[in-house]
Amino acid sequence: xxxxxxxxxxxxxxxxxxxxxxxxxxxxxxxxxxxxxxxxxxxxxxxxxxxxxxxxxxxxxxxxxxxxxxxxxxxxxxxxxxxxxxxxxxxxxxxxxxxxxxxxxxxxxxxxxxxxxxxxxxxxxxxxxxxxxxxxxxxxxxxxxxxxxxxxxxxxxxxxxxxxxxxxxxxxxxxx
Numbered sequence: 645x646x647x648x649x650x651x652x653x654x655x656x657x658x659x660x661x662x663x664x665x666x667x668x669x670x671x672x673x674x675x676x677x678x679x680x681x682x683x684x685x686x687x688x689x690x691x692x693x694x695x696x697x698x699x700x701x702x703x704x705x706x707x708x709x710x711x712x713x714x715x716x717x718x719x720x721x722x723x724x725x726x727x728x729x730x731x732x733x734x735x736x737x738x739x740x741x742x743x744x745x746x747x748x749x750x751x752x753x754x755x756x757x758x759x760x761x762x763x764x765x766x767x768x769x770x771x772x773x774x775x776x777x778x779x780x781x782x783x784x785x786x787x788x789x790x791x792x793x794x795x796x797x798x799x800x801x802x803x804x805x806x807x808x809x810x811x812x813x814x815x816x817x818x819x820x
Contacts (some may be wrong), residue, residue, distance in 0.1 A: 688787055695782050703742035712737060728812060729763050735770060736808055740777045747771070766815040773807035775800065
């Protein structure tokens with residue numbers, strides 16, 4: 645175990661030294677390459693700021709308007725509470741837009757139902773098996789300048805449904 649701790653502490657310095665050493669052996673201006681990469685990273689970050697602000701605003705408006713509560717109540721009437729508990733609907737919807745907002749909802753579920761309840765177990769599994777679809781798509785496609793997304797959204801929604809389904813099954817099997 646102590647070897648693994650030692651190895652994990654040495655990984656980053658080892659990686660930095662090996663990349664720097666390789667660049668020096670190949671006669672690459674390492675520092676100039678680093679500066680160019682850092683400048684590209686800053687430019688990318690500046691380009692992403694409007695998209696991030698828009699997504700955060702949309703997630704905030706959805707939460708504050710009461711739309712998610714209304715939607716979860718209406719969908720909760722359609723779904724059997726034993727198969728898909730209604731308190732998880734807002735989490736499933738918000739998770740597609742914002743991880744931080746979903747984490748806030750997760751903490752609310754922990755406070756209301758306790759951390760050792762089936763709802764909390766399912767919510768935790770959902771958080772780890774689903775992606776922030778719209779955030780990820782907007783960031784990656786904007787950065788790569790992709791305009792024709794084709795089947796990305798349907799595929800991502802299907803994967804999210806699979807993650808939610810797996811969360812429900814696993815919590816039922818392990819929690820009971």
